[in-house]
Amino acid sequence: MVVPVLLLVALSAIIPLMTVVNYSVQDTFGNNEFFWVGTEWFQEILQSERFHNALLRTLLFSGLILAIEIPLGIAIALAMPRRGAWVSVCLVLMALPLLIPWNVVGTIWQVFGRVDIGLLGHGLASVGIDYNYTQNTLDAWATLIIMDVWHWTSLVVLLCYSGLVAIPEVFYQAARIDGASRWSVFRYIQLPKIKRVLLIAVLLRFMDSFMIYTEPFVVTGGGPGNATTFLSIDLVQMAVGQFDLGPAAAMSLIYFLVILLLCWVFYTVMTSHDNETQNGARRAGGSR
Amino acid sequence: MTTSRRMQYLKAVSVTAYIVFLLLPIYWLLNMSFKNNQEILSTFTLWPTDFTLDNYITIFTDPSWYSGYINSLIYVLMNMVIAVSVALPAAYAFSRYRFVGDKHLFFWLLTNRMAPPAVFVLPFFQLYSAFGLIDTHIAVALAHCLFNVPLAVWILEGFMSGVPREIDETAYIDGYSFPRFFLRIFTPLISSGIGVAAFFCFMFSWVELLIARTLTVTDAKPISAVMTRTVSASGLDWGVLAAAGILTIIPGALVIYFVRNHIAKGFALGRV
Numbered sequence: 001m002v003v004p005v006l007l008l009v010a011l012s013a014i015i016p017l018m019t020v021v022n023y024s025v026q027d028t029f030g031n032n033e034f035f036w037v038g039t040e041w042f043q044e045i046l047q048s049e050r051f052h053n054a055l056l057r058t059l060l061f062s063g064l065i066l067a068i069e070i071p072l073g074i075a076i077a078l079a080m081p082r083r084g085a086w087v088s089v090c091l092v093l094m095a096l097p098l099l100i101p102w103n104v105v106g107t108i109w110q111v112f113g114r115v116d117i118g119l120l121g122h123g124l125a126s127v128g129i130d131y132n133y134t135q136n137t138l139d140a141w142a143t144l145i146i147m148d149v150w151h152w153t154s155l156v157v158l159l160c161y162s163g164l165v166a167i168p169e170v171f172y173q174a175a176r177i178d179g180a181s182r183w184s185v186f187r188y189i190q191l192p193k194i195k196r197v198l199l200i201a202v203l204l205r206f207m208d209s210f211m212i213y214t215e216p217f218v219v220t221g222g223g224p225g226n227a228t229t230f231l232s233i234d235l236v237q238m239a240v241g242q243f244d245l246g247p248a249a250a251m252s253l254i255y256f257l258v259i260l261l262l263c264w265v266f267y268t269v270m271t272s273h274d275n276e277t278q279n280g281a282r283r284a285g286g287s288r
Numbered sequence: 289m290t291t292s293r294r295m296q297y298l299k300a301v302s303v304t305a306y307i308v309f310l311l312l313p314i315y316w317l318l319n320m321s322f323k324n325n326q327e328i329l330s331t332f333t334l335w336p337t338d339f340t341l342d343n344y345i346t347i348f349t350d351p352s353w354y355s356g357y358i359n360s361l362i363y364v365l366m367n368m369v370i371a372v373s374v375a376l377p378a379a380y381a382f383s384r385y386r387f388v389g390d391k392h393l394f395f396w397l398l399t400n401r402m403a404p405p406a407v408f409v410l411p412f413f414q415l416y417s418a419f420g421l422i423d424t425h426i427a428v429a430l431a432h433c434l435f436n437v438p439l440a441v442w443i444l445e446g447f448m449s450g451v452p453r454e455i456d457e458t459a460y461i462d463g464y465s466f467p468r469f470f471l472r473i474f475t476p477l478i479s480s481g482i483g484v485a486a487f488f489c490f491m492f493s494w495v496e497l498l499i500a501r502t503l504t505v506t507d508a509k510p511i512s513a514v515m516t517r518t519v520s521a522s523g524l525d526w527g528v529l530a531a532a533g534i535l536t537i538i539p540g541a542l543v544i545y546f547v548r549n550h551i552a553k554g555f556a557l558g559r560v
Contacts, residue, residue, distance in 0.1 A: 002378045005375065005377075005441065008430075008433050009437070012400075012430060012434040016408050017411070019411035019414060020407060076303060080303060090303060092544055094306075094307065099491055102495050111526070111530070117329060120313075150309065207398075211402075211404040213498060214498060236498075255404055256403055259403075263398070
């Protein structure tokens with residue numbers, strides 16, 4: 001029963017990945033002639049300053065995104081009404097940005113931030129703030145981060161909200177009887193109950209922000225200078241722009257391994273406590 | 289009582305503020321789509337003073353524009369069907385049987401999603417050109433399975449684990465064969481799960497551009513790629529661009545309206 005999935009995964013993931021591995025250890029002078037270079041490309045990439053800078057920029061971007069979107073998403077989910085007609089309205093409106101093609105998201109913010117024709121740019125300029133995302137590094141970063149918050153916070157909200165509505169009313173009644181404060185209700189009832197969905201939210205947001213390509217490409221094109229050239233933009237420039245297949249393939253693999261490693265860390269940290277309590281319960285059950 | 293009422297008030301205000309923040313950029317795009325280029329570029333107006341539908345008429349009368357929408361819808365629907373029908377049996381296996389490594393199923397499936405599309409663009413192009421599939425809808429639909437199948441398996445597994453095993457056993461005792469049991473009894477039980485999985489496949493396939501653009505030339509070109517081409521060619525046709533953008537939002541809005549009551553349930557059931 002798992003065979004179709006395995007076939008599809010082989011076709012869409014493993015074969016392409018093998019192609020990349022193949023490129024990463026070879027060099028070519030065209031004419032489809034390849035020869036073995038071993039780990040040369042990997043060494044070159046790992047030592048290049050361009051790669052280090054792009055990696056740091058991407059890490060910083062993902063870090064900021066997680067630091068803003070996760071708390072904001074939880075807060076909005078907590079503030080959402082639990083029942084009534086407004087729930088549907090809120091859900092539909094909040095999900096809207098998630099369903100806009102990514103380059104359209106880029107276009108929306110490119111226009112929205114323009115000083116001459118955009119609401120945001122014009123508004124900021126009219127209150128005297130010197131804002132220009134095509135020239136000022138800080139403005140470009142702020143624009144990209146606000147854009148991503150606009151685009152993806154709703155995903156965190158939807159996930160957390162789905163966790164929150166699944167909590168049985170009894171839990172809250174018990175808390176009320178105990179006279180629990182709002183904070184302890186959140187800390188000891190709501191947070192543990194939404195931990196699973198929160199893990200998914202963190203993983204998805206981390207992966208997608210780390211792999212972000214289309215939106216910054218449309219809005220800033222990696223500029224001003226190289227200020228918003230994230231790993232993905234750098235990679236596409238190298239592979240498609242300069243056609244340096246070997247280094248690009250090596251970089252792809254390093255990129256993929258970085259994501260894998262960081263996701264594994266998130267996953268282990270966030271589920272480790274879970275396993276402990278489960279094992280503890282099992283042990284307690286066994287001894288009884 | 290007053291503190292809790294003030295709290296309610298605060299909650300309503302913050303949710304409203306968040307929604308306004310979400311809608312403002314969309315409003316700005318909508319506003320632009322009803323203006324002509326001269327008004328967009330020369331004056332700053334909060335609503336169209338010279339209301340026009342010309343931008344939309346341009347799109348609906350030019351085949352190179354509206355065929356983009358049709359192409360996008362075709363490969364998105366194909367992807368939904370492939371991803372869900374492949375994911376259904378796999379999810380059933382994961383929810384009913386125990387085998388090595390299934391505890392970390394979620395993580396291993398997600399590694400598929402961790403591969404940056406930028407990494408896969410070139411190999412995909414070579415793979416599909418080897419099969420002669422470049423510029424066909426099926427190529428894009430298959431390529432998008434890379435990130436949609438894992439998600440679909442995972443969502444469906446959550447819903448299936450919510451169905452008690454006794455139902456399977458009773459059906460076998462009653463003499464149902466496996467395919468008949470699966471289609472007649474099991475599938476209806478998890479129909480909302482299928483809806484949610486289909487919704488997420490739709491969502492991630494609809495918004496993806498990089499892979500879709502690379503694998504298509506003309507016949508299967510998605511609308512988002514048509515848009516980028518027009519930006520670079522004519523440069524300043526903001527009105528048409530805005531109208532095209534608004535039209536890309538509509539299918540998503542419709543889909544989410546249909547599944548609105550199930551989305552929240554979808555993730556709560558998933559097993560991590």
